[in-house]
Amino acid sequence: MARVAPNAAVAVSAPGKVLLAGGYLVLDREYNGLVFGLDARIHCVVQDVPTRNGVSLSEITVRSPQFEDAVWEYGYTLIERDGGMQMRPLRIDADLKLNRNPFVETALCYALSYVTTVSGNPIITPSAITILADNDYYSTPSDLASGERFHNFGVPISKAHKTGLGSSAALVTSLTAAVLAHYLPDRIDLTTAEGKRRLHNLAQAAHCAAQGKVGSGFDVASAVFGSCLYRRFSPSILASHSEPGSPGFGSHLRATVDEAGTPWDTEVLKDAVRVPAGLRLVMCDVSCGSGTPGMVRKVLDWRKQEPAEADRVWRDLQAANEALAREMRALAEASGAEPDYASLRLCFKAIRKNIRTMGEKSGVPIEPPAQTQLLDACEAVQGVVGGTVPGAGGYDAIALLIEDQDSTVAELQALFKGWEFKGEERGGGNVSMLGVREEMEGVKVEDTTPYEEYLIV
Ligand SMILES: Nc1ncnc2c1ncn2[C@@H]1O[C@H](COP(=O)(O)OP(=O)(O)OP(=O)(O)O)[C@@H](O)[C@H]1O
Ligand SMILES: C[C@@](O)(CCOP(=O)(O)O)CC(=O)O
Numbered sequence: 001m002a003r004v005a006p007n008a009a010v011a012v013s014a015p016g017k018v019l020l021a022g023g024y025l026v027l028d029r030e031y032n033g034l035v036f037g038l039d040a041r042i043h044c045v046v047q048d049v050p051t052r053n054g055v056s057l058s059e060i061t062v063r064s065p066q067f068e069d070a071v072w073e074y075g076y077t078l079i080e081r082d083g084g085m086q087m088r089p090l091r092i093d094a095d096l097k098l099n100r101n102p103f104v105e106t107a108l109c110y111a112l113s114y115v116t117t118v119s120g121n122p123i124i125t126p127s128a129i130t131i132l133a134d135n136d137y138y139s140t141p142s143d144l145a146s147g148e149r150f151h152n153f154g155v156p157i158s159k160a161h162k163t164g165l166g167s168s169a170a171l172v173t174s175l176t177a178a179v180l181a182h183y184l185p186d187r188i189d190l191t192t193a194e195g196k197r198r199l200h201n202l203a204q205a206a207h208c209a210a211q212g213k214v215g216s217g218f219d220v221a222s223a224v225f226g227s228c229l230y231r232r233f234s235p236s237i238l239a240s241h242s243e244p245g246s247p248g249f250g251s252h253l254r255a256t257v258d259e260a261g262t263p264w265d266t267e268v269l270k271d272a273v274r275v276p277a278g279l280r281l282v283m284c285d286v287s288c289g290s291g292t293p294g295m296v297r298k299v300l301d302w303r304k305q306e307p308a309e310a311d312r313v314w315r316d317l318q319a320a321n322e323a324l325a326r327e328m329r330a331l332a333e334a335s336g337a338e339p340d341y342a343s344l345r346l347c348f349k350a351i352r353k354n355i356r357t358m359g360e361k362s363g364v365p366i367e368p369p370a371q372t373q374l375l376d377a378c379e380a381v382q383g384v385v386g387g388t389v390p391g392a393g394g395y396d397a398i399a400l401l402i403e404d405q406d407s408t409v410a411e412l413q414a415l416f417k418g419w420e421f422k423g424e425e426r427g428g429g430n431v432s433m434l435g436v437r438e439e440m441e442g443v444k445v446e447d448t449t450p451y452e453e454y455l456i457v
Pocket of ligand 1: 131157
């Protein structure tokens with residue numbers, strides 16, 4: 001039987017995200033979210049492992065060399081009755097504990113199950129996969145003295161400080177894309193709309209399975225398509241998906257990904273999202289204690305209890321979010337005259353006001369007073385147009401739209417240097433600017449040369 005013919009080595013990268021507007025709303029298909037890709041990417045390189053003396057073991061090794069103990073070795077077996085590909089973790093540490101990475105394991109299981117079903121060929125050749133993450137996922141520029149392209153953090157991933165850029169979605173997307181490009185070079189083209197759509201569907205299915213719940217998927221969508229106005233898929237598309245290993249999983253997955261039965265109703269509007277020339281996004285990491293657990297559940301519980309009041313808040317916030325997207329696009333398309341950011345400022349004010357209402361009414365600190373003070377202070381800086389608590393909000397981050405000039409960045413840095421969180425039980429935190437900005441493009445097939453020094457040869 002012929003083997004699935006791989007490319008010798010392929011590299012793919014996918015961007016991180018910020019949900020500038022639309023947190024909570026985007027969980028409901030009635031509403032949408034304004035999501036920006038960020039220029040912090042996760043890169044995956046798949047290399048063919050040559051067979052020795054004609055003998056090849058069915059093994060795939062995945063390494064994430066920036067972290068300690070970040071090697072995952074898998075044996076893979078095709079399960080009978082079309083059950084898909086089973087990944088068996090092989091490496092066991094001294095305490096007989098398996099060091100598992102559910103995102104890597106599930107993404108591989110889904111991608112290889114899809115590859116074997118599409119190619120009709122059960123034989124997958126062994127490979128070595130390297131994951132490389134841009135440093136901003138786990139640090140700020142001032143944390144790093146080395147200036148190394150891919151910093152060695154010297155800790156296990158579980159101990160790394162996450163900055164909230166959506167590492168798991170970017171990882172699942174780039175890993176899935178790299179496996180598809182490696183094993184199905186003639187059957188999927190990630191530069192086409194159709195190829196991206198299949199990648200999106202497969203990565204959403206794997207990401208939901210790995211995290212054990214069907215979220216809105218805005219992070220996977222922006223990892224695939226880049227910045228966009230996003231309307232989620234109906235959760236029913238994935239809610240009743242069969243389990244890997246169960247009879248028919250392979251065909252079911254293929255039908256879902258290729259939209260053989262039900263088409264996916266995801267809406268990704270790329271043209272609706274622009275950043276006007278002369279402006280940029282800035283992300284700031286706030287370490288002011290940890291976020292409140294269960295924020296999403298509490299907000300949704302309140303919405304269920306008070307549907308009429310919640311609908312008003314949802315509608316007002318949606319209108320404010322749409323106005324922001326519209327205004328940014330209008331400014332991007334306007335030419336000539338000196339730009340006037342007055343309406344854009346009002347859009348941010350309206351979003352923040354509605355978010356605070358949502359937080360007060362549901363009893364969840366979405367834009368808590370500490371973040372209100374910080375955002376107000378940022379908005380008073382010359383060149384700052386406006387800001388939000390992105391995504392689910394809380395104490396973790398702020399996102400700002402600013403004039404793209406060094407003086408504004410320097411003034412913000414100075415503000416953050418002396419910033420103290422006051423008047424809350426969560427004192428002692430600090431604020432730092434990440435080295436990232438918006439990125440319009442999603443998944444990219446990359447040249448492998450820049451990664452070579454990090455690969456096992
Ligand atoms: N560089 C990496 N190498 C291997 N696995 C990684 C890497 N980065 C992230 N992961 C996987 O993703 C998990 C983190 O996912 P999680 O959803 O908790 O964070 P996140 O996606 O960064 O969150 P957020 O949506 O708040 O930004 C890690 O525990 C690990 O399994
Ligand atoms: C609250 C929510 O709408 C956004 C969460 O965003 P983030 O993980 O905080 O960036 C949840 C979701 O969309 O899955």
